Amino acid sequence: MGDLELWEQKLRDKGIRWTRQRRIIIEVLLASTRPLSAQDIFAKLEGDYPKLRLSTVYRNLNSFKDNKIVRALNLNGNEQKFELINGHHHHHLICIKCDDILPLDCPLKEFESKLKDDTGYTILDHRMKIYGLCPNCKNH
Amino acid sequence: MGDLELWEQKLRDKGIRWTRQRRIIIEVLLASTRPLSAQDIFAKLEGDYPKLRLSTVYRNLNSFKDNKIVRALNLNGNEQKFELINGHHHHHLICIKCDDILPLDCPLKEFESKLKDDTGYTILDHRMKIYGLCPNCKNH
DNA sequence: TTGTTTTTGCAAATCATTTGCATTTGGTAA
């Protein structure tokens, strides 16, 4: 069973209907090594699917987000980017010049448990991102 | 010398003119214990200064950001929030129910230096935020 | 005080994202 069928099953298990537009959105996300904005996804698809609307992409990404199929990230300031949730919890290191993105293992496990004890908060989620210059970009 | 005069000097040192609207924006930020959106700041001022425009608030916050007077944060999804940069580098713990905000010491020093060695990146900046339920909110 | 430069007020534009509604579609039960 291929990756796509795995995601189809995951959606069906959550009672989410398997539509053409959901399939192609997931195909695009699967094919990408980096988080994508709704616009990014739409741009890759509008040629082959002229009837597809950006609002449909947004609606589905939001539904995926509610159902923990994708995760939304704010890597820059302006627009959300989305990536499939594949079980490997991670963060991102971003080159501010060429926009290269590296996944990072999460260093916050112990910090969160200490935090819980110190503050009395129930910790639910977190975001972390690191900005820098990749080896290529730092030498102009 | 009061806090305000300190910030005035900081702006003047960077060659930023000290205008009435810059003063009142900084006064609002100084008086707040939490990061504020442009709208938040505008709302607190429009009564006393009917001519003040939201675009002026935005223009100044952006100029402050470029000059490292304020820092922009994306605590939720939609709007930017701003806080004065006072030298104490920190992050935020946010209650997703009542919106309470606690400052957090940064736990990423060693992580960043390891990261630099592992990836060859020059690390320039980072963001971290933790979401949870405060002691009050977790008991409904 | 004057002159130059920057900032502001104001209105309109832009950009990401959402929403209303009529129509189409996916899934299911007959």
Next chain:
DNA sequence: TTACCAAATGCAAATGATTTGCAAAAACAA
């Protein structure tokens, strides 16, 4: 297979945050 109904989509228009163009006003150096 067919018929049915809830849910999803196409489409257009709305929304909300943020930006921009331009003439008038204000800051500040000389």
